[in-house]
Amino acid sequence: MATYSEMNKEDLQKELEVLKEEYAKICDADINLDMSRGKPGADQLKLSVKMLDILDADSDVKASNGIDCRNYGLLDGIPEAKKMMAGIMQTDPENIIIYGNSSLNVMYDTVSRSFTHGVMGSTPWCKLDKVKWLCPVPGYDRHFAITEFFGVEMINIPMNEDGPDMDMVEKLVSEDDAIKGIWCVPKYSNPTGISYSDEVVRRMANLKPAAKDFRIYWDNAYAIHHLYNGEQDEILEIMEECRKAGNPDMVFEFASTSKVTFPGSGIAAIAASKDNLDFIKKQMTIQTIGYDKLNQLRHVRFFKNVEGVKAHMEKHAEKLRPKFATVLDVLEKELKPTGVGSWTKPNGGYFISLDVMEGCAKKVVSMCKDAGVVLTGAGAPFPYGKDPEDKNIRIAPSFPTPEELLEASKILVICTKITAIEKLLG
Incomplete structure (x- = not known):
């Protein structure tokens, strides 16, 4: 089959008529499918349900250091929870503070504190004329929402196959002391699934920022979220690389169990110098006397150690693999021959990143919505919700069933084809 760009106008018009008939039938079918967010499916949530039975009225609720987890105390978390999260983040327990249920909340809190009280003695950012931030794109929309909320000027950094464009990052941070941070999802990036190469991590750790209060916001959200045994991405440990580079204070690392146990009821952590x-x-x-130690204890008793967490994640992968395979198979069989789309094939994480023809993403997402398939808004993976090329679409396969994904993916392909042909016909 010829690609769409190789077909003449008459053949394209015939193809468009057939596709529009298919689309009209779909719109009449009253379909309701959601691929908009990376939520674990019900089958994944069941994997952790026994954790609800771990603590009862007769349980020993003392931490390993003897602290009663029902009471006040331990600002930075119980020792066994720090050890478990340190194992996930590949650092030492003394580098860890355990927070509440959300790493996003920890990131927001860290940015907010920098505005009100500066960073380790620096001028509070609220007193500065301008604060800027580097944003690898496409990236995580909730990261960009935080910095936009605080009025930060965000600068797009293109993502290469091994991570952010480090030539651009190095140049910008070394020349402009208004640049105070960079958002990073270093492993199975949201939404591309890219993992940073050793070279990128080392160059990141060796940055020479003009601003002494510059920080790398290292959101290691998918540190243990592999999809395939034997095809697991591994990245260098950023804190150790920063220490070796003479920049021990330059990084904040974040992680949580939100997609390990229960979203909204997990535990989150920050790692730093x-x-x-x-x-x-x-x-x-000033802010708190301590976070939920019973929840910390519940997690540790359920998993026992980081090896228990990794074994649990293999069960998640078994649930997710067929879902990713369904989407990728439809794209490969039904979209690839047309030549009007490209997509990532991640080894882990929660997303597939689809690039359609330039100028078409918003229309594809809108057509899908009209047909009953909800996708993440076009432009969401970019600061201010503006994709300069209007071509990127984030696909979240985790929540629907494989059967629902098959139907949703076919609808997505039909909408992509229609939009591409209409553009080619002018």
Whole structure:
């Protein structure tokens, strides 16, 4: 079969008529499918349901250091939870603070504190004329929402196959002291699934920022979210690389169990240098007496250790693999021959990134919505919701069933084909 760009106008018009008939039938079928967010499916949530039975009225609720988890105390988390999260984040427990249920909340809190109280003695950002931020794109929409909320000027950084364009990153941070941070999802990036190469991690750790209060916001959300045994991406540990580069204070690393156990009821953590953590704890002592230690204890008793977490994640992968395979198979068989789309094939994480023809993403997403398939808004993976090329679409396969995904993917392909032909016909 010839690709659409190779077909003449008459053949394209015939193809368009057939596709529009298919689309009209779909619109009449009253379909309701959601691929908009990376939510675990019900089958994944069942994997952790036994954790609800871990603690009862007769349970020993003392942490390993003897602290009663029902009471006040332990600002930075119980020792066994710190050890478990350190294992997930590949760092030492002394580098960890355990927070509440959401790493997004920890990131927001960290940015907010920088605005009100600066970073380790620097001028509070609220007193500066301008604050700028580097944003690898396409990226995580909720990251960009945080910095937009605080009025930060966001700068797009293109993503290469091994991570952000480091030539651009190095140049910008070394020349402009208004640049205070960079968002990073270093492993199975949202939404591309790209993992940073060793070279990118080392170059990131060796940055020479003009701003002393510049920080790498290293959101290691998918550190253990592999899809395939034997095809697991591994990345260098950023804190160790920063230490070796003489920049021990330059990174904040974040992680949580939100897609490991129960979203909204997990535990989150930040990892940073001692000086960073000491500065953070000064505010925390005002903000809280401590986070939910019973939930921390529940998680540790359920998993026992980080090896238990990894074994649990293999069960998640078994649920997710057929879903990713369904979407990728439809794209490969039904969209690839047309030549009007390209997509990522990640080894882990929660998303597939689809690029349609330039100028077509918004229309494809709108047509899908009219046909009963909800996708993440076109432009969401870019600061201010503006994809400069209007071509990227984030696909979230985790929540629907494989059967629903098959139907939704076929609808997505039909909408992509129609939009592409209409563009080619002018």
